[in-house]
Amino acid sequence: MSTQNHHDTILYLDGVSVSFDGFKALNELSLYVQEGELRAIIGPNGAGKTTMMDVITGKTRPDSGDVIFNGGVDLTQLDEAAIANLGIGRKFQKPTVFEHHTVFDNLELALKGNRRPQDSLFFRLKDEQHDRINEVLSTTALSDARHMDAGALSHGQKQWLEIGMLLMQDPDLLLVDEPVAGMTDAETEATAVLLKEIAKTRSVVVVEHDMEFVKSLDCRVNVLHEGSVLAEGSLETVQANEQVIEVYLGR
Secondary structure: OOOOOHHHEEEEEEEEEEEEOOEEEEEEEEEEEEOOOEEEEEOOOOOOHHHHHHHHOOOOOOOEEEEEEOOOEEHHHOOHHHHHHHOEEEEOOOOOOOOOOEHHHHHHHOOOOOOOHHHHHOOOOOHHHHHHHHHHHHHOOOHHHOOOEHHHOOHHHHHHHHHHHHHHOOOOEEEEEOOOOOOOHHHHHHHHHHHHHHOOOOEEEEEOOOHHHHHHHOOEEEEEEOOEEEEEEOHHHHHOOHHHHHHHHOO
16 A cells, blocks of 8 residues: 555545455455546456445445545445535446436536425526536537437437536546446547546546556556455556456466
């Protein structure tokens, strides 16, 4: 483990272990993410990537270890809703958008602040909220599709819309699970650009299988294997690591 102090990190995991029926999904996992950093997490199936995301978002309680957010908040003591409200957004692999609503309406529905039903009846977008939606439409390259039903979008555009819906909540940390699965090459390239753009103003952790995509993110990479970090560094560094080659190529 690095001597990194968890006060200048947005996310700090130390010695995190999780067992399911005797199977160690996470085994003394330790890693940290700096504030405003883009980080990729790679590893074979069963390496613990999803369990790690589940622990960070409060879906799974670790058996042991520390999970610290923003220099002091112990995430292991909070439930999923509290963690989401703290500013941690998670995008799952399969996009979940409101198919029968327009792109614009999807973003409006995702606006921060749960309105009471009676408020919604009289709710009118304030200027700054309107500006925020336009900004997110622009960031996600969906400005031209604002009046389209979300159900009519391409697979890639649905993924971007869902990322946009998370951005409407203004998270400090965005966790993104295999964003480019099923995308065209052009959509994949555009997604790399989008995530790099988002990482200019917040921290982003991407779990991914697609090495070409990870390469285009041009960021620090953690390789997970059997529930702990096997290697960390640039993609070039970890790809040259003998242990990583063995794990990936099964030698």
